[in-house]
Amino acid sequence: MMKINSVEKSSTSNVGCNISLIQEQALFKNVPQNRLSWLKDLQAKQIKVPARSTIFKEGKPHDYIYTLFSGWGIIYKTVSNNGKRQILRFLLPGDLIGFQADKANVIAYSSATVTSSVLCAFSRKKFHSLLKESPELAVRILEMECMSMSLCQNHLMATGRKTARESIAFILMELYCRVKKQVSDSFCEDNNSIAFPITQEDMGDALGLTNIHVNRVVNELMREKLIYLNKKRLTILNEKKLSEIAEFSPTMIEGNTLI
Amino acid sequence: MMKINSVEKSSTSNVGCNISLIQEQALFKNVPQNRLSWLKDLQAKQIKVPARSTIFKEGKPHDYIYTLFSGWGIIYKTVSNNGKRQILRFLLPGDLIGFQADKANVIAYSSATVTSSVLCAFSRKKFHSLLKESPELAVRILEMECMSMSLCQNHLMATGRKTARESIAFILMELYCRVKKQVSDSFCEDNNSIAFPITQEDMGDALGLTNIHVNRVVNELMREKLIYLNKKRLTILNEKKLSEIAEFSPTMIEGNTLI
DNA sequence: CGACCTTTTGATTGGCGTCAAAATCTGTGG
DNA sequence: CCACAGATTTTGACGCCAATCAAAAGGTCG
Numbered sequence: 133m134m135k136i137n138s139v140e141k142s143s144t145s146n147v148g149c150n151i152s153l154i155q156e157q158a159l160f161k162n163v164p165q166n167r168l169s170w171l172k173d174l175q176a177k178q179i180k181v182p183a184r185s186t187i188f189k190e191g192k193p194h195d196y197i198y199t200l201f202s203g204w205g206i207i208y209k210t211v212s213n214n215g216k217r218q219i220l221r222f223l224l225p226g227d228l229i230g231f232q233a234d235k236a237n238v239i240a241y242s243s244a245t246v247t248s249s250v251l252c253a254f255s256r257k258k259f260h261s262l263l264k265e266s267p268e269l270a271v272r273i274l275e276m277e278c279m280s281m282s283l284c285q286n287h288l289m290a291t292g293r294k295t296a297r298e299s300i301a302f303i304l305m306e307l308y309c310r311v312k313k314q315v316s317d318s319f320c321e322d323n324n325s326i327a328f329p330i331t332q333e334d335m336g337d338a339l340g341l342t343n344i345h346v347n348r349v350v351n352e353l354m355r356e357k358l359i360y361l362n363k364k365r366l367t368i369l370n371e372k373k374l375s376e377i378a379e380f381s382p383t384m385i386e387g388n389t390l391i
Numbered sequence: 392m393m394k395i396n397s398v399e400k401s402s403t404s405n406v407g408c409n410i411s412l413i414q415e416q417a418l419f420k421n422v423p424q425n426r427l428s429w430l431k432d433l434q435a436k437q438i439k440v441p442a443r444s445t446i447f448k449e450g451k452p453h454d455y456i457y458t459l460f461s462g463w464g465i466i467y468k469t470v471s472n473n474g475k476r477q478i479l480r481f482l483l484p485g486d487l488i489g490f491q492a493d494k495a496n497v498i499a500y501s502s503a504t505v506t507s508s509v510l511c512a513f514s515r516k517k518f519h520s521l522l523k524e525s526p527e528l529a530v531r532i533l534e535m536e537c538m539s540m541s542l543c544q545n546h547l548m549a550t551g552r553k554t555a556r557e558s559i560a561f562i563l564m565e566l567y568c569r570v571k572k573q574v575s576d577s578f579c580e581d582n583n584s585i586a587f588p589i590t591q592e593d594m595g596d597a598l599g600l601t602n603i604h605v606n607r608v609v610n611e612l613m614r615e616k617l618i619y620l621n622k623k624r625l626t627i628l629n630e631k632k633l634s635e636i637a638e639f640s641p642t643m644i645e646g647n648t649l650i
Numbered sequence: 651c652g653a654c655c656t657t658t659t660g661a662t663t664g665g666c667g668t669c670a671a672a673a674t675c676t677g678t679g680g
Numbered sequence: 681c682c683a684c685a686g687a688t689t690t691t692g693a694c695g696c697c698a699a700t701c702a703a704a705a706g707g708t709c710g
Contacts, residue, residue, distance in 0.1 A: 209548050212638060218552040220544050232537045234647050240541060263530055264650050270529040271522055277536050278491045282499060284543045285479050289468050291551045292599030293477040296698070331656065340551030345698055347657060363707090379471060388493050391523050555666070590688065604666055606689060622675085 133337050134217045179251045183329075187229065187243040187251070193236050196253045198229040203249025204329050205229065208337070209241045219338035221283060222246075222307060222330065224314045228276050247329045271390050279387040286384055291340050294379075299339045300349050301378035304359060308368055309382050328366035392596050393476045438510045442588075446488065446502040446510070452495050455512045457488040462508025463588050464488065466500045467596070478597035480542060481505075481566060481589065483573045487535050506588045530649050538646040545643055550599050553638075558598045559608050560637035563618060567627055568641050587625035 178201070181187065188194040190209060205223035210216070220241055223229060229251070233239045237256060263270045286306070290299035311326045332350060333343040353359045358374050360367040368374060375381065437460070440446065447453040449468060464482035469475070479500055482488060488510070492498050496515060522529045545565070549558035570585045591609060592602040612618045617633045619626040627633060634640065 209544070211548070211552050216552045218548045220547060232540060232647075234642065234645060240643070241544065260649055263533075264526060267523060267526040267529055270526055270533060274522075274529060274533045274536065277533065277540060281491060281536060281540055281543065284540065284547060285468070285500065288479060288543060288547045288550060289470070289477045291547060292597075293470050293475045333656075338551075342699060343657080344659090344700085348659090348698090351658080383493065384499070386493060388491075390519055592688075601667060602689080603668085603691090606691090607666095610690080 133342055134333055177253045179253055181245050181249050181251060183245055183248045185245055187245065188239055190240055190242045191238060193238050194230060194233070195237060195256050197231050197256050197259055198251045198253050200225055200227045200229060201250035201252055204246040205243060205249060206246060206330075206334065207241045207243045217337045218340070219334060221280065221287070222310075222338070224310055226314050228273070228280075231273065231277070246334070268391070275387055275390055279385075282384065287338070296339070296341055296345055296349050297352070298377055298379070300335065300341075300346060301353065301358075301374050302380050303335060303338060304353075304366065304368070305371075305375055305378045305380040306385065308366060309380075309385050313385065324369070324371070325365060325367040327364060328361065329364050392601055393592055436512045438512055440504050440508050440510060442504055442507045444504055446504065447498055449499055449501045450497060452497050453489060453492070454496060454515050456490050456515050456518055457510045457512050459484055459486045459488060460509035460511055463505040464502060464508060465505060465589075465593065466502045468500045476596045477599070478593060480539065480546070481569075481597070483569055485573050487532070487539075490532065490536070505593070527650070534646055534649055538644075541643065546597070555598070555600055555604055555608050556611070557636055557638070559594065559600075559605060560612065560617075560633050561639050562594060562597060563612075563625065563627070564630075564634055564637045564639040565644065567625060568639075568644050572644065583628070583630070584624060584626040586623060587620065588623050 179198075181203075183203075187198065187205065200223050202225050205227075206219050207221050207223065207229070208217050208219045211218070223243075229243055230239050233256065263273070283306075286302070290302045294302065307328070307330075308326055315326075331343070332346040335341075335350075336343045336346040339346075350359075350361055353374075354361065358368075358370045358377075360369055438457075440462075442462075446457065446464065459482050461484050464486075465478050466480050466482065466488070467476050467478045470477070482502075488502055489498050492515065522532070542565075545561070549561045553561065566587070566589075567585055574585075590602070591605040594600075594609075595602045595605045598605075609618075609620055612633075613620065617627075617629045617636075619628055
């Protein structure tokens with residue numbers, strides 16, 4: 133599995149606040165137009181970040197929260213006594229990054245990009261003060277955090293009580309469906325296929341397995357003609373069978389609206 | 392590990408709405424007095440439930456959400472092809488139960504009591520409509536869900552990337568500190584000791600281990616004089632050493648206030 | 651083209667599961 | 681208050697899934 137080795141580069145090109153840009157974000161789906169004027173104060177900035185670079189590090193204070201505009205990312209924690217990495221979640225466009233933090237703005241996990249990505253950064257302080265003013269925003273964040281919680285619980289279930297074969301089938305189906313739902317770019321115009329930029333080592337670090345064992349299982353699934361995975365592209369050849377092995381259902385990634 | 396076997400009993404004694412009772416709840420910590428009048432509409436009911444009984448079942452619609460007044464509980468999921476159980480979280484007094492649900496009020500996990508317990512039930516529908524009216528409540532729920540998310544992420548880290556010894560040390564420390572923080576009854580007046588009603592099978596089902604292996608590791612920790620676990624009581628004999636093994640820090644269970 | 655990722659294959663090891671059964675604890679009813 | 685049934689803990693023998701170690705092959709990008 134991946135041991136600690138962090139890349140520290142980030143080319144930031146600030147674009148300033150742009151309401152129409154902000155409105156596109158899943159985050160502000162239910163916030164009424166007249167409430168969006170508040171967002172000027174957030175001084176949102178667009179940031180372009182290269183692949184495999186750190187967004188923030190666990191244990192350090194960090195004054196921004198982000199939404200992912202384009203690209204893939206991860207949040208993860210590191211076991212300090214042996215350097216092993218646990219990926220907590222794969223981030224896709226529209227996802228919120230780094231909302232949870234303690235009183236000193238310290239985040240308990242790290243975040244990094246997988247592909248080159250575009251982030252939208254918000255001041256945490258201003259974001260928090262906005263929560264008071266806009267119940268819609270608070271509820272919207274709550275909806276998103278509930279979705280993240282479900283992902284985390286299913287992930288825990290896979291890691292704790294499923295075999296390598298079952299849990300690998302599970303994240304493949306989960307990521308496939310999340311991409312189909314959240315991303316609508318040229319990468320996924322094929323019918324049963326998505327761009328799949330994560331490595332087998334990433335998959336192992338998400339599921340508590342080694343890249344070597346992930347490789348053996350992935351090849352087994354390919355020999356059985358359930359999937360085809362090659363050159364950063366995943367094709368689901370037998371969605372029904374794979375879902376059965378995984379005990380995956382698309383309802384698992386449907387969010388809920390609270391208001 | 393525990394395979395599916397559910398007890399279905401619940402002696403409900405409704406007490407009706409009681410504002411002073413509601414105010415005591417962690418849930419309403421920051422909600423101003425004048426906003427609490429809304430809560431009359433929630434028609435909160437107190438329910439006394441015996442040990443080891445089901446509160447709700449995964450996959451079924453359920454119209455109430457709860458706070459745990461007294462006692463211990465769990466939320467869990469079941470792998471349907473083999474009946475294995477994954478405990479997602481141990482519930483302690485003050486915890487919110489069953490907030491996440493889909494559009495049809497279906498909850499993705501089950502909940503059960505460990506000890507005999509007192510719950511406070513709220514109508515989900517009325518609770519949701521209250522979210523609109525009271526930003527304080529929405530933010531308070533958000534704070535609680537962020538805390539739950541942290542617990543889930545640490546739990547995933549333990550299950551995915553820690554050894555049995557490390558992850559068992561971890562949940563012992565986590566539960567010990569959570570009880571010390573959340574519970575202030577006669578059960579925990581001893582200095583390094585708490586009432587600890589869960590079985591070794593429960594611990595295994597939380598960490599993806601068998602009760603047999605949990606037993607071997609627990610006895611190893613006892614031989615090393617790090618803990619003493621007997622008759623549903625846990626004593627931490629060497630908190631420093633145990634925390635090191637677990638990579639546990641009390642900051643992990645400190646929540647944050649957003650407003 | 652060369653350095654570094656990432657994937658792949660093989661051999662071996664070990665942590666934890668499985669199976670089986672005894673010992674101990676706990677709660678309940680007579 | 682004791683007796684008994686079921687739950688929980690404990691012990692031992694054995695097996696297997698996935699880790700580890702090692703190294704080659706294939707990809708990717710500056």
